[in-house]
Amino acid sequence: MAGTTQSGAIPLPFSEPPYLCGLPSPYYTPELRKWQQACRAFIGEHLMPYAWDWEKEETVPDHLFHTFAKHNMLIPVLPSPLPVQQLKAVGIHDLLGVVKVEDFTYMHNMIYNDEMSRTGLAGPGASLTTGMAFGVPCVIKFGEKQLQERFLPDAFWGRTRFCIAITEPDAGSDVANIKTTAERSKDGKKWIINGTKKWITNGIWSDYASMAVRTGGPGPSGLSMIVVPLKNHPGVSMRRLKVQGQISAGTTYIELDDVEVPIENLIGQEGQGMKYVMTNFNHERLTIAIGATRQARVALSAAFAYVLKREAFGKPLIEQPVVRHRLAKAGALLESQWAWVEQFVYQMCNMTKEQADVELGGLTAAAKAHAGMVFKECADCAMLLFGGNGYTRSGQGEIAERMWREVNGHRIPGGSEDVMLDLMIRQLAKNYQRKTKELERPSGSSKL
Structure with missing residues (x-):
């Protein structure tokens, strides 16, 4: 029906x-x-x-x-x-x-x-x-x-837990400037790791991290990834960070002081860490886009339910044109974002991984960024329509207040919003220029 x-x-x-x-x-x-x-x-x-x-x-x-x-x-x-x-x-x-x-x-x-x-x-x-x-x-x-x-x-089977450890105090979206180092021991059997990782979700509970480290010189070509033991491992100290939203996710600050790791724990090839990180980011950003869009639904539908029953100036809020206008703006953005997510996932299902990485990488970043922007619009709408109740951490407006604090946990992690939007345009331009060049006639040839 x-x-x-x-x-x-x-x-x-x-x-x-x-x-x-x-x-x-x-x-x-x-x-x-x-x-x-x-x-x-x-x-x-x-x-x-x-x-x-x-x-x-x-x-x-x-x-x-x-x-x-x-x-x-x-x-x-x-x-x-x-x-x-x-x-x-x-x-x-x-x-x-x-x-x-x-x-x-x-x-x-x-x-x-x-x-x-x-x-x-x-x-x-x-x-x-x-x-x-x-x-x-x-x-x-x-x-x-x-x-x-x-x-x-x-x-x-969940007998051990992993986290992803890329971000550092001085390297968030700027992955190429990671400073945590991994040097070979004198006998060549171990990596000796020193540095810090920050804002690592789940770190406090994790047995291992897939960690981005610097095994070579400056820049992206010096990065590698290594499986690093965490819990109860010598030289590793971890503490929880208090953050605005996603509090129960266990955001963690990790310090590594001469941490010894078997040389065999290198993921893939040395010096290929930047490639591995960027490939992994596409999945992370799509996941964030899906989750943020659903959270926007939670915020906006709660606001809709509230204005149906809340009265002001002698009539339900839903009868106020300004209220309907605010719901309409947020709702149009929400449904457009979800349609984009569905289309995006359909494309992922009908392209090879290699094709998707080239054609959809920048768009993945944009979908993630836009999901955060839409979530913000829906959370702002809920906060304003709930009024004083939405400013309170209990009672009927609690959901609006909580949703509003969740927003930035999507706009920043996985690549901050402005960086993602810029990445979209840079990749679209790069793909266009590449395809245009491929259509050009070979020099000195009359072949169309």
Whole structure:
């Protein structure tokens, strides 16, 4: 029935993607809809009812991570296609009995990430999945066989936890200026690592980090990536950082003082770290775009529900033209952003990884940046429409206040907004110039 959700309830405007409001869509097959229902049921049981309490407590209990791992529900955050051979080798053949690992696509990934963000909070979900989403793929894509065999089985089953450690106090979006060093020991058997990493999500709970380090000279060609032990490892000290949003995600400051790491922990080839980091960023940015767009839904639909019942000047707020205008502006941006995300993911499913990296890299950055901008518009709308209630950290306006504090956790990580927008234009120009040059006639040739 058009206009109803899968449960039969009428959804609030802007609360669900159009395909979950009964509207037709070219993207969602019966198999994908079954996957969405399975994700919603699992996340609705284990995460949704408790997320806000855990965010206030600033941590998520260990048992939740193990529950997700036991049911293979950490795996859907990995980029598509999944590492089928490695997963089957450790006994992981399907996800929730619904999707075979070999059938998993970026559409499944998008649906999963959208459902994980229905709590309205990034922190609880990020505490579970950030390491698998962004730390483990480096080992899958670029690690030698011995490295994969040592680390992947335990990571897939949640027996160990990873994080991605790139950002430093003086190197955020400017990855090429990373200062943490990794030097070979005199006997050539170890890396000796010194430096600091900052704003590392999940670091405090992680056994290992896929870490960007400087093994060579200045600039991007001197960067490599290494699997670095963290928890209880000599020379490593970690402490939590207090941040504005995503508090339960465990943002961490890491100090490394003569940390010894086996030479075999190098990921891929020495000096290729910048390439590995940038390739990994595309998946991270798309994940952020999906999550931020869902959080924008949470904020805007809460505001819509509020103005339907809140009265001022003798009538419900929804009857005020200025209120409708503000909802309309934010809603148009929201639905346009979601349509872009769906289109983007469809393109990812129908292009090779090599094609997508070239054609969509800059657009991925832009989608991530724009998702943060849209989230800000929706959170601002909610804050203003809730009025004084939206300025209060409790009561009926708590959701608006909380959503507003979540915004910058999407606008800055994964590449800050202005850098992402600039990257989009630079890559679009580069691709245009390359394609134009390829169409030029060879010098001295009459061939068209």
